[in-house]
């Protein structure tokens with residue numbers, strides 16, 4: 001059985017957003033049960049044992065029958081290999097789903113994260129006066145193009161894949177929900193992904209996990 005390493009506690013604002021959620025959601029979509037190993041923020045992150053699971057001392061990490069894996073994208077893809085719900089059978093379908101997963105992590109998440117860093121950790125600092133509008137404009141441009149690519153489809157490739165799982169999760173990290181209101185089709189897409197029963201089960205486990213650990 002897969003064991004997921006995640007934190008026993010994070011600040012309230014981060015609890016629903018922690019990247020371990022991506023693994024939980026993929027596991028729920030695939031219908032796989034799993035164990036959870038809880039890690040504390042602080043020195044435990046740099047223990048040799050944890051660094052052997054996650055070289056940067058972060059979470060999530062998983063162990064699956066001798067395989068130790070880190071990076072939420074690699075973890076989600078590994079789980080997706082086990083279920084057609086997340087990855088189509090065809091070579092083309094798998095490649096396209098993988099492209100969207102990488103796009104979420106590499107073309108969208110860094111901009112979302114930069115805006116989040118400004119808004120959560122550096123709000124009203126002088127340097128953000130110049131930088132924030134630049135990041136905001138870049139993000140709006142990227143979201144507009146993503147909305148064009150989605151078109152009138154329910155999911156990026158028509159059917160749900162692990163690429164949607166990752167893209168929807170990245171969209172959840174937007175610091176200002178009003179931003180997505182300017183992109184109604186993307187907003188509806190995010191809501192559609194979050195309405196999936198597997199999403200709800202994964203969120204409940206993630207939030208209950210913190211409560212139990214507290």
Ligand SMILES: N[C@@H](CCC(=O)N[C@@H](CS)C(=O)NCC(=O)O)C(=O)O
Pocket residue numbers: 017018019020045057058059060070071072073
């Ligand atoms: N690229 C990594 C990022 C992992 C990451 O940033 N994890 C956060 C929690 S969501 C973390 O462990 N933060 C504490 C730290 O970096 O020390 C992934 O996607 O798995």
